[in-house]
Amino acid sequence: MLEHLHRMGLRAEHMYLAGAAGIGLSFLSWCLSRRLAYTGIDRADRWGIFVGEWAPAFIALGNGLRGYEQ
Structure with missing residues (x-):
């Protein structure tokens, strides 16, 4: 996936x-x-948490790509 x-x-x-x-x-x-x-x-908290869960996934993909680029 990272190669792609x-x-x-x-x-x-x-x-x-x-x-x-x-x-x-x-x-x-x-x-x-x-x-x-x-x-x-409560609903505002759920929206904030839902969108906030994307950030670690993007950062993890960045770490994976950084390892792939080296």
Whole structure:
């Protein structure tokens, strides 16, 4: 899988950037869900956690690609 991602042009830096963006998006989705949905803090927490789970996956892929690139 990492070889395929590498051949597609994705690099470790791209995955690290996606991980950082995922952290920011998690916070943003929590804030927006809390203020705009009016469904309570529980739903905002679930959105923040759902989006926040993407960041470690992107960072792990970045680590894998970094090892593949070396």
